[in-house]
Structures are given as structure tokens and as C-alpha cells.
Amino acid sequence: MERSGEPPALIRPGQLITDLRGAGALERWTHxxxxxxxxxxxxxxxxVDPLQIAADLGDRGHLVSPNHVFVGQPLWFGGPASRAVPAEPIAWTPGPGAPGGPQIAVxxxxxxEHPWWKPAPWFGEVGMSAAELADADHDGRLDPQAGHGTFIAGLLVRRAPGVRLRVLKVLDGNGIGDEARVLRALHRLRHDPPGIxxxxFGGHTPGDRPPPLLGAALAGLAxxxxxxxxxxxxxxSARPFWPAALPGVIAVGALDxxxxxxxxxxxxxxWVDACARGEWLASSFLDIGGFRGYARWSGTSFAAALVSAAIAEVARHGCVPAEAAADVLDPDRGERMPGLGVVVPARL
Known part of the structure; x- marks a missing residue:
């Protein structure tokens, strides 16, 4: 949705998201x-204009927001890696890793299923609701972002061997989801918060305003x-991208x-805190068509996974994730890249 004079942003038409208190305040406009x-x-x-209602109720102290559309962030345009391309199998055997490391929620x-984690106890806990689908729309072709979560999982387990993953599905095979679905997933994490x-994924908002419900949910987990x-x-660009630009969230850009x-x-x-390699990375993928379980891909999506894994690797040695993150992002311990924050080596 776009208003005159405002940069474009994607929202679900005619929808607002809120908590129970806000739902009461919205009753007169609710279908x-x-x-x-x-x-x-x-x-x-x-x-009814959802942006106007959200702004008016927000000014009165309610947690009300448009239902922002979020999209996964592999590279979509230009270069040889706009889509995932098949890669040769990677000869890597998962080791036991150090015990007691933090769990990463993805x-x-x-x-x-993949050889890198098929025997792992955490994979046995992944339910059918988190299964990656290759062709959800049944058009006979691989969905554009099918394999995105599997690719990220491979970067995490290689960069931080022995890491435990917890996988929740919030994007479809086109890489598209919305804030309501993300918030529901974050709510389910509250009873057993992950370390990382x-x-x-992410998106822009009308007027570049921070999404209030998402900010509150992530602050609660923090x-x-x-x-x-x-x-x-x-x-x-330098335009804020959410949730990365929210206070307390580590925003990750990509290096060549x-x-x-x-x-x-x-x-x-x-607002960008760190950066890692995001170009032409190789990782796990779906076993379908020309792919044999491995691919190459580019995007800030994958740079973020490398930073998550670097924090998990430090935390395995006896500190809490917040201390590990401070160590990884310590400007006195690593190089800084203008506009991209601290450089975090890939080490794959």
C-alpha cells in the first residue's frame, strides 16, 4: 500500500492487528x-482506512498496526545467484559439538530432511507444520523461495557445529508471510525462549514507522x-527494514x-550492526530436480544466519547469548565496515 508522498510498503488490505484491548477499541470499524x-x-x-485508524488508536496508547507483509531476503535481482542454483555435494560431517550451547529458533x-541433521535429536522434534514444501501451489515447478529455511539451517549447523535448532514456519514457498503469523510464532516461543x-525476512512500513506489536514481542523475548x-x-538503501531496524535487534548486512x-x-x-558474507554461499537444500540436496544462493538472509551462528559458537563456551553477542559485535575485536557495522567472518 502506498500513499502520495510516502515510500511504498506492503500490508494486508483492510486488516489491522492488535491485542485484546485494541480489539475492543476497534469494534465500531470491525467486519x-x-x-x-x-x-x-x-x-x-x-x-475504512487502516492506516488512519492505526495511527489514531496508536496515539491513544493502543497497540494497533497494519498487518505488514514480510518477505524472505535472498537475492532476487541481478547476478548469478538471483535464485538458488545447484551445487556439488559438500563433504561435511556433523560433529558432536560442545554440549550446553544455546538453541537457535529459525x-x-x-x-x-538432510544428512547434516537427520540423526540430530532436535530434528526429531520438528513437526509436520514446519516441513518445507517444494511445490505448494502444485504448478510443477519449484516455488521461488522453497529451500530458504533449509539453506539457512545448513549455514547454522556448519558455522556452529552441534547447535540445536527450533524451526517454525512463517513464510510460504514464495517467501511471503505477514506480521500476524510472525507474532503468533513469537508468542509460542514465550514459554521456552530460545537463546538466539x-x-x-522483513519489510518496510508506511511512513517507515517501527511496527509496534512486533517491537513489543521481541522486547519481551529479550x-x-x-x-x-x-x-x-x-x-x-539506508531505508529502515523491519524487524532488523528495531531497537535491540541485531541488523545484518551482506559482504561480497x-x-x-x-x-x-x-x-x-x-541501524545496521554487523555484516557477513552474503554472496554465492553454498549450503544444504532440497533434493529435487537438478538439486541433490545442495545449492548456492546470495542475500542478506544468509549473512544473518552466519552472525546468528557466530554468536551461538561463542555462547557454547560458557556465556549467555547476550554476552556472546556483545563479544561478536565488539568493535575493538573486529574490523568495521562503513554503513554495515562489525565484520563477522564466515568461517565455513
Whole structure:
């Protein structure tokens, strides 16, 4: 949705999201409403402006927001890696790793079975609701972002051997989801908060205003000790990209293959905290068509996964994730890249 004079942003038409208190305040404009996992999704009556209502109620202290559309962030345009391309099998055997490391929650397109984690106890706990689908629309072709979550999982387990993953599906095979679905997933994490939260998706908001419900949900997890890491987006601009630009979230941009310069597609700006290689990475993938379980891909999505894994690797040696994140992002211990923050080596 776009208003005159405002930069474009994607929202679900005619929808607002809120909590129970906000749902009461919205009653006069409500056509239909549903509530699940702490989130109310309200469908407005025809002709009601969701942006105006959200702004008015927000000014009165309610947590009300448009239902922002979020998209996974592999590279979509230009270069040889706009889509995942087949890669040769990677000869890597998962080791036991050090015990007691933090759990990483991965909110993404899901995950599929792979030799790198098939015997892992955490994979046995992944339910069917988190299964990665290759062709959800049944058109006979691989969905554009199918394999995104599996690719990210491979980067995490290689960069931090022995890491435990918890996978929740919030994006479809096109890499598209919305804030309501993300909020429901975050609500389910509250009873057993992960040490690290990897969010390799995002989007813009009308007027570049921070999404209030998402900010509150992530702040609540931070109080429980969770470190949130999010991709800065492939925009490539300094425009805030959410949730990465939220306070307390580690925003990650992408470096080129040599890890010496910004990738041409990466977002940048004072809100970006760290950067890692995001070009032409190889990782696990679906076993379908020309793919044999491995692919190469580019994007800030994958740079974010490398930073999440670097934090997990430090935390395995006896510190809490927040301390590990401070160590990884310590400007006195690593190189800084203008507009992209601290450089985190890939070490794959």
C-alpha cells in the first residue's frame, strides 16, 4: 500500500492487528475478527482506512498496526545467484559439538530432511507444520523461495557445529508471510525462549514507522535472554527494514564473496550492526530436480544466519547469548565496515 508522498510498503488490505484491548477499541470499524496465540486480526468494514485508524488508536496508547507483509531476503535481482542454483555435494560431517550451547529458533519457510541433521535429536522434534514444501501451489515447478529455511539451517549447523535448532514456519514457498503469523510464532516461543532468534525476512512500513506489536514481542523475548538477529534486506538503501531496524535487534548486512566489500545488493545505514558474507554461499537444500540436496544462493538472509551462528559458537563456551553477542559485535575485536557495522567472518 502506498500513499502520495510516502515510500511504498506492503500490508494486508483492510486488516489491522492488535491485542485484546485494541480489539475492543476497534469494534465500531470491525467486519470480522479472529484471535490466536495472543494476536487479534481484524478485518475492517469496507471503506475504512487502516492506516488512519492505526495511527489514531496508536496515539491513544493502543497497540494497533497494519498487518505488514514480510518477505524472505535472498537475492532476487541481478547476478548469478538471483535464485538458488545447484551445487556439488559438500563433504561435511556433523560433529558432536560442545554440549550446553544455546538453541537457535529459525522462523522461516520450514526445513526438510538432510544428512547434516537427520540423526540430530532436535530434528526429531520438528513437526509436520514446519516441513518445507517444494511445490505448494502444485504448478510443477519449484516455488521461488522453497529451500530458504533449509539453506539457512545448513549455514547454522556448519558455522556452529552441534547447535540445536527450533524451526517454525512463517513464510510460504514464495517467501511471503505477514506480521500476524510472525507474532503468533513469537508468542509460542514465550514459554521456552530460545537463546538466539534468526529472522531472515522483513519489510518496510508506511511512513517507515517501527511496527509496534512486533517491537513489543521481541522486547519481551529479550527480557527473557533471547538475542534476535535479522537480515537488513536486499534493498540496497539506508531505508529502515523491519524487524532488523528495531531497537535491540541485531541488523545484518551482506559482504561480497571475498568478505572485503559490501555486496552490491545489501541495505546499509546507521541501524545496521554487523555484516557477513552474503554472496554465492553454498549450503544444504532440497533434493529435487537438478538439486541433490545442495545449492548456492546470495542475500542478506544468509549473512544473518552466519552472525546468528557466530554468536551461538561463542555462547557454547560458557556465556549467555547476550554476552556472546556483545563479544561478536565488539568493535575493538573486529574490523568495521562503513554503513554495515562489525565484520563477522564466515568461517565455513
Amino acid at each position: 470480522a475478527a479472529s484471535a490466536a496465540d495472543g494476536v487479534c486480526t481484524v478485518r475492517l468494514t469496507a471503506g 522462523l522461516d519457510t520450514g526445513i526438510t 532468534l534468526n529472522l531472515s 527480557e527473557s535472554g533471547t538475542v534476535a538477529v535479522a537480515c537488513a534486506g536486499n534493498t540496497p 564473496t571475498a568478505e572485503l566489500a559490501p555486496a552490491p545488493f545489501t541495505a546499509h545505514g546507521p
